[in-house]
Amino acid sequence: MKNELRLIAARAATMIRTARVRRSLVAVLAAILLLRSYVVRELLATEFLFALAFVVVLAAGGAAYLIGSVGLSWLEQPQRNLEKSQAVLNEGRMES
Secondary structure (H helix, E strand, O other): OHHHHHHHHHHHHHHHHOHHHHHHHHHHHHHHHHHHOHHHHHHHHHHHHHHHHHHHHHHHHHHHHHHHHHHHHHHHHHHHHHHHHHHHHHHHHHHO
């Protein structure tokens, strides 16, 4: 049993000696410790809620803009038709 533990410890020590494994191990441990922090969890939750609120406001504003632009084009449609008919009438008078 002790020999197996020494073997595992020796393998772990050789892995830690390499710079690549050491950097990734430190990064993983730092991420775990950071996420365990209460302040960081609260900040992440707050950021998520603000992002959600931003998406809701953006969707509502986009819908209001679309409804407004469709309404304006609908209101301007009879005026365009009237202008076209007056142009046709004016062309007919000029030709006579």
